[in-house]
Amino acid sequence: MIEATGLTKRYGDKTAVDGLTFTVRPGRVTGFLGPNGAGKSTTMRMIVGLDRPTGGTVTVNGKPYAQHRAPLGEVGTLLEAKAVHTGRSARSHLLAQATTHGIDPRRVDEVIEATGLASVAKKRAGTFSLGMGQRLGIASALLGDPQTLILDEPVNGLDPEGVLWVRHLLRGLAAEGRTVFLSSHLMSEMALTADHLIVVGRGRLVADAPVQEIVARASSTTVRVRTPSAAELEAVLARQPGTGVTSVAHDLIEVTGSSAPQIAAVAAHAGLVLHELTPVQSSLEDAYMQLTASEVEYRSTTADTPAPDATVLARPAGSTRPTSGAHR
C-alpha cells in the first residue's frame, strides 16, 4: 500500500510534482503513466526517501519509508537509472544488499536464478547490457521478498522473453496480495499488465481509475461513417448539439459526441445512404494520448497532428486499431 497526500517537489521555480494525491492498493498491478518530465521518477524517488518532498507526505505500508526498520523487507525498488557500482559483480552487489538486512546468502542465489542472471553473476555490472542491468535491478528489488514493489520502467531494454517474464512475475506478485506499482511508456505492455492506472501530466494527477474505465471513457464517442453523401451528412450532423465531425476521405467521416444509432436516425431522416457505420474502440494508447494531450512537457515539433507524437510515447508495433479522432 502506497499513500501519497499532496506530494509536491519543486526544483527552484520548476515544479516537478504538483500536489499529487493517490493510493496504490495491494492485490493488483497499478500502472503509473505520463509523458516525459511528468514527474513519475521523481514521485517514485520520493516514495523511497531518496528525494525529499517540498510538500506533502507519502507512506509505504503505513509508514514513511525511512521509518521502516527493515525497508528492503517492506519495499523492493527498481529505479530508472542504474543503482549498482559498475566495478562490482552482480552477486557481490546482491550479497551486500542482503547483508544489510541479514538475509540468507542462499536467497541471493535464488533471485539470481529467478532473474536469469546465473551465467553472468560473477561479471562486473559495468559490462552488463541494459536488459541485464534491468534484471539485476529486479533481482535486487525481489531480494527481501517485499510486500510492495516500486518499479520504474522495468521492461525497458528487455527482450520479448524478458517482457513476458516481467508481466507474469508482476501479475503473480499482485495475485499473492502484494502491492505492485510500475511506470512504463509502453502502453500496450501496460494494457496487458496493469489493472489500474494513475496518469500524471506536468506533475499533476490526470486520471486514477481502472484500465477498462480509462479506455471506455476515451472510446465512447467516436463513430466512423462511410457514405457517398459525406458532405450532406456532415452538414446535417453539424446542426446536432455537441456533435463534432471530421472529414477523413471524400466518402468517410468520423463523428464524435454522437452514437451510431443517433447517426443512423439522422441519416435516415435526411434520406442519406450509409455504407458503413462503425463505433471505434480506442486502445489504451489513444485514451492515454487524449488524457495527456494538453500535459505534454516536451512536445516534438515534427508532429503533424495535435496529439503528442511517437517520440514521446513508444507506440506498440503493428497496432491494427482503426484510426480514431484522437490522432490521424
Add this chain to the structure above:
Amino acid sequence: MTALVVPGAAAPARRRVTVHPSTFPRLVAAEWVKLRSLRSTWWTLVLGALVVPAFAASRMSSISAVPEAVGSPYLVGAVYVTSGVALAQLVFCTLGVLSVAGEYGTGQIRSTLAAAPTRVPALAAKLLVAVLAVMAASLVAVLAAWAASAPWFEATGMSVDLTRGQDLRIVLGVPLYLGAVTALAFGIGAIVRSSAAGIAAVLGLLLVVENALASIPWTPIQTLAAHLPASAGSRLLQADEVGSVITVSSTTDLTPWQGYGVLLAWVAAVLVVAGVLLRRRDA
C-alpha cells in the same frame, strides 16, 4: 470519477524470506562486502602498503652514516623507516575518496540509501570499514618497512626499538595517521560526491595548499600552516630531532599528540558537514 473496484483488503502475502532490521553491525558487514568486492580497493591497499617498505629500503640504502648533528643515530631510525608514509597517504586518500564518491558516480548510492534510509549510519559504516582497512594495511606496511630496513641498521647505527617511547609512537602513528587522513579524504569525497573532484581536492590540499602556505615566511601564515590537517597530524610521525618527512612545515609548537588532535578535529569537522549534507540533499 466513478467508484473504483477494489479487490477486498488482500491478506499480506506469506513471507518466504527472513528479513532482519538493518542495524549498524549489519551495515558494517555489508560495507565490508562492498569494499572487498572492488578491484580498486585491493589495488590501492597493496600499492599503499608497498610504497612504505620500498621507500624505507631506498632511503636506508642511500645513507652511509647519520650526520653528527643529529646526535644519536638510533633516534632517527623510526623516521627513516616510516618515510614512505608521505606517498602512501596519497594512495590511501584516493581509496577514501573512491569508497564514497564512487557510489555517486555509479548510482550505487541509491541502493545503499534504499537499504539504510536514515542515511548517516550507512555513511558511518562505510567510513569505519574504509579506515579499518587502511589502518590494517598501514600496520602491515610499517612492519614490512621495518623488516626491509633492517639490513642497514647495523652499518648506520640506526635502530627501531619499541621500548623507546618515541619509536613506539612513530611506528603506531603510521596506522593512526593514515587512518585519520583517509577519514578526511572520505569526508571530502562525501561532500563533493565526485571521485575526480574529491581526489583533486584532497591531493590539492595535501600537496599544494599545505606546502605552499608553509613556505611563506610570515609567522601568522606559518602558524596557520602548522595547524592544517597533514602538517599537524604528521607531528605524530616526527622525531623531535629531525623535521617532518611528510610536509615542509617545520615551525610548530604542537606536541605530537596535540598535532594529531588537531588533525582529528579537522576530520570531525569535515565528517559533520558530510553527515549534515547527506541528510539534507536528494540522493
